[in-house]
Amino acid sequence: MLALTDIEAAALRLQGQLLDTPCVASKTLSHITGADVFLKFENLQYTASFKERGACNKLVQLSGEDGRRGVVAMSAGNHAQGVAYHAQRLGLRAVIVMPRFTPGVKIERTRGFGAEVVLHGDTLDESRSHALMLAEREGLVFIHPYDDEAIIAGQGTVGLEMLHAVPDLDTLIVAVGGGGLIAGMATAAKAMRPGMEVIGVQTSRFPAMVNAIKGTHYPQGSSTIAEGIAVGTPGVIPQAIIARLVDDLVLVDEGDIEQAIVMLLEIEKTLVEGAGAAGLAALLKYPDRFKGKKVGLVLCGGNIDPLLLAAIIERGMVRAGRLARIRVSARDVPGSLARITAMVADAGANIDEVHHQRAFTMLAAQNVDIELVIQTRGREHIAQVLDVLKIAGFEAVEQQ
Template identity: 50%
Template sequence: MTETLTKPLTLTLADVQAAAGRIAGAVVRTPTMRSETLSRITGAEVYLKFENHQFTAAYKERGALNALLHLTPEQRAKGVIAASAGNHSQGLSYHGTRLGVPVTIVMPKTTPTVKIMQTEAVGGKVILEGESFDEAYAYARSMEAQLGLTLVPPFDDPLVAAGQGTVALEMLEDEPDLDILMVPVGGGGLISGVAVAAKGLKPAIKIIGVQTAEFPAFYTLMTGKKVDSRQVTLAEGIAVKEPGMFTRGVVLDVVDEIRIVSENFIEEAISLLLDIEKTVVEGAGAVGLAALLPTNDGTRKRTEFKGKKVGIILTGGNIDQRFLANVILRNLVRSGRIGRVSVLLDDRAGALSRIAQIFTDHNANIIEVTHQRIFGNLSAKSTQTDIEFEVRDRAARDRLFEALERAGYKFDVITLQGNKGQRFTRSNGD
């Protein structure tokens, strides 16, 4: 049944509770579960909210459905339009199709193919326009006026934010003693609804928003600090240049803090969730965990969260398979399990066999070997050989390096940035 209400100018706990009743049974009531291993790694008591278990693999269904259920019969007949980097489009398309409402989605041209295909698969008509969400949004507004469609914003809307806030109601029902909620932030719809709902039920709870450092709009708004960024991110679901006008007011009023995380930590969080929890999470959905992670070398520790019950919302799982594969491999490099060295060898029979034996002796699996004989500062009798390998862990990798050094090989370690980090310089006799 559809109900037509006047859109509120504010957002209250009652609005979120009403949305929960409205959408009940039409969205998945996802679990909130404690992660023993992530708790050990971070020092906090980590509770994960698996919104990637929704039918469209993202929490966005909640707000989209709440907004759709407020349409008049005339609005339903004409249809709705939205601009989205992906997850809002899928939620709106799925529930719009289910309710018989035509849905048009404008996506940035940079949107991953998987999100375009999934949106079309659930009934949405996709138009690609612009290089960013903001450009796609401007085009959607122009189509709204031309065609008489109803705009359903992905975040800057009280009805949408109320729907998203139902996530917090479920988390606190499952785990009432949560001390902190870590919430991914793009345009602010999720954190607005979550903060209002959580603070309404438990005023002492702390709400921390997390953004990628590549799109730090709310962080800059709240702290006044400027962040240098390339504005290229794996977390495209929160790649929003400007906070929403409605949501910024809510965030400034009720959110305790906004933090930023680097792409490296987002990648690590995705890999950990896949490895430990056996769950696929996209970049935007992993930023909450990324904000808790210590560095591998121990230079960044999060002692402030020690012993605290921290709820983390895994907002979505729609990640391009190729990007996911790259993330996994890159994190194996960071952990020391995959390495690459550039070694100077004599260009003669048996040279490669002799160095390969050292790798074999240290249980290092050679993945790839490439040779360079022409370019660079090489003797005509030498060859530069790049060897990519896999070992058990960082300690095993270091023992391999030490063995190569003892054998007299000169080599460079290739880093993720493509640089050659000089590790050993002893000549091999050339």
């Protein structure tokens, strides 16, 4: 059974091989949430994820014969990069099996570390089956992303470092996919501070661990912006540890995660992927539960597809009222559009898009719908722009 001594031994092995990342207070997030928030910046690791801790701890313990055979792993990206990078450092052959729809940024970075990338299957479970087949066929050592005590011990060093940095933390909030990170962190935390609360977070689209631990039957989705924790089958070893040591598991929605990504980008000036924002998403969704407590969040990964990030930022601006779509009805006469756009500009809003609609409207034939996408300062500013247009005699409404 995994113990604190295993995690401490892993910490010794990892010294000098990866970062002891910062664990620092966030005054702004503390003010917003009502908790005393500390952030562990695992997105600053060389591969931008905590996953290289477990990978390195596993690889450095391989015997000479196993090392010569090479290794194979299945991963949506972060475990892949961790295994590939440290295998390259140690001179080992690495084959990585990834789901076909893994973000391109993760695929290219994994190849950049010298690994042989095989795209197979639409889910991690399908990728795992193929990786196991390759292990048997080519004599490779299979490196599981979470169902392995050496991997879990490596991930547990995150908790060790957090408690060394902030010994009086009350609560740890940790993203859960297969469960390796929270299993390792809970093992360390509960041994060092038995009264500490450890809370796991899953996306409502992939609630496999919640179902396994709580006996619920939430349906599983097919995609999530938190692909790093999109795991359909929980790890056997992590599940046993979670059942024994983790105080609770909660679910967050896609919108919660999107909001957390944008907040971390704006407030902390740090980039995280969906899984890396899950802890903050839970804190924002359940503020009363953590109010007044000293809370540690793990920003567990920063590998996000740039196009996905752009879409999340834009959607975040819409939710915050800083990007709005308004429809203005006007007489279809020369100068109407110029007058409307001038009034919007005078009201202090910037126009992103203009769409002039004549055919697809229920207005009278001599009228026109003008749809504007505008940049504003927030909800109050949107209302001010609409008021200016209405006072001028135009019919103007915000489009959802």
